[in-house]
Amino acid sequence: MDGAGRLARSLRSLGPQADLKAAAVGAVVLLRERLGLDRPRARPSPDRGPAPRFVLLLERHLPRRAGVAASALILLGSVGFGVVKGGHVDELFAALSDTRNALANSAGFRITTVAINGRRQLSQDEVLAIGGVNGRSSLLFLDAAVVRDRLKANPWISDATILKLYPGQLKIDIVERSAFALWQQDGRLSVISDDGAVLEPYVSRRFAALPLVVGKGADVRARDFLALLDRYPQVRAVTRAAILVGERRWNLRLRDGLDIRLPENDVGNALAALSKLDREDKLFSRDIVAVDMRLPDRLTVQLSEDAARAREELFRDKKTRKKAGDA
Known part of the structure; x- marks a missing residue:
């Protein structure tokens, strides 16, 4: 048992x-x-009949x-049913591909020289790994279209050209995107290009000097707004972040915490007025927390708590002295 x-x-x-x-x-x-293949063919017996x-x-x-x-x-x-049932189809095709490449390499089609042009952020090993080219690849069976599609699927690469030069030279030309700004959305910080493509999460300090844009839609609208902001270097120099509100208009957060609420239209005129106010009246150096420029015919300034308290005390003293003079 x-x-x-x-x-x-x-x-x-x-x-x-x-x-x-x-x-x-x-x-x-x-x-x-x-x-009846396992038994020898017996002659018909006369007793058993034909x-x-x-x-x-x-x-x-x-x-x-x-x-x-x-x-x-x-x-x-x-065997085929077992391979499919066990989920080993990819492994089988990989083994067949390696065998095919090994035969081509032994016939003289091994990739011996690789030239990669246009890379700045990515290393040569990273480009080859992204394209799926390794030491077992042969030039004969390398699919240039597949390598190009794999490269273009990487956010850092906007375009790629693959050229096979027999018997063993591979040339890769890539066009890389450039890190343009940092984009904050839902608490996540990402490095983006000027066309809004997310290149990678922000983890490297080498991107710390990039301008910061915040909010939904700010990734695709950052290029035009930051180009406009560059026309007013006095404002751009003190800006810490540009915040897109409701996908309609921008706010500026200055380095000292001052909020500038820009209008939805005529942003250029508002930035010009803001630059003039700081140049003539030292607006950015005053004890204020916000400047509201959303209304076209007026500018509203919000004082800090200390400045507001000091202002109230000043008015109270003036009112007290006036009453004493009237008495």
């Missing part, structure tokens, strides 16, 4: 592959028995190696 139990458990532990193998072997044995007609037809028209061919087909089918 215990031995049978252990045997049953061991058979169950083999899993679907053992079942497939057992089924294949059983099918082969059954087919060979049905075709063989049935369908048996004679099978023996006459069935090739001698039909059983072997049928066995091979069943085994191949079982």
Whole structure:
């Protein structure tokens, strides 16, 4: 009992592959028995009478190696079913590809020289890894269109050209995107290009000097707004972040915490007025927390708490002195 139990458990532990193998072997044995290929052909006995007609037809028209061919087909089918069922299709194709490349490399089509032009942010090893080119690749079976598509799928690469020079030279020309700004959205900080493509999450301090834009839609509208802001260097120099509000208008957050609420239209005129106010009245140096420029005919300034308290005390003193003078 215990031995049978252990045997049953061991058979169950083999899993679907053992079942497939057992089924294949059983099918082969059954087919060979049905075709009578495992037994030597016996001469008909006078006592048993002549063989049935369908048996004679099978023996006459069935090739001698039909059983072997049928066995091979069943085994191949079982192996194919096992590969698909077990999820090993990619591994099988990778092995076939490696074998094909190895034959091509031995025939003289090994990639011996690689020239990569246009890279600045990416290293040569990174470009090759992105394109799927490795030490086992052969120039003969390298699909230039596939390599190009893989490269263009990387956010740092906007375009790529692949040239195969037989027997063993590979030339890759890429056009890289440039890091343009930092974009903050939903608490995530990313490095973006000037066309709004997200290049990578912000983790490297080498991008710390990039301008910061915040809000939904700010990634694709940053280029035009920052180009406009560059026309007013006095404002740009003290700006820490540009915040897109409601995907309609921009606010500026200055380095000292001052908020500038820009209008939705005529932003250039508002920036020009802001630059003039700072140049003539030292607006950015005053004790204020916000400047509201959303209304075209007026500018509203919000004082800090200390400045507001000091202003109230000043008015209170003036009012007290006035009452004393009237008395």
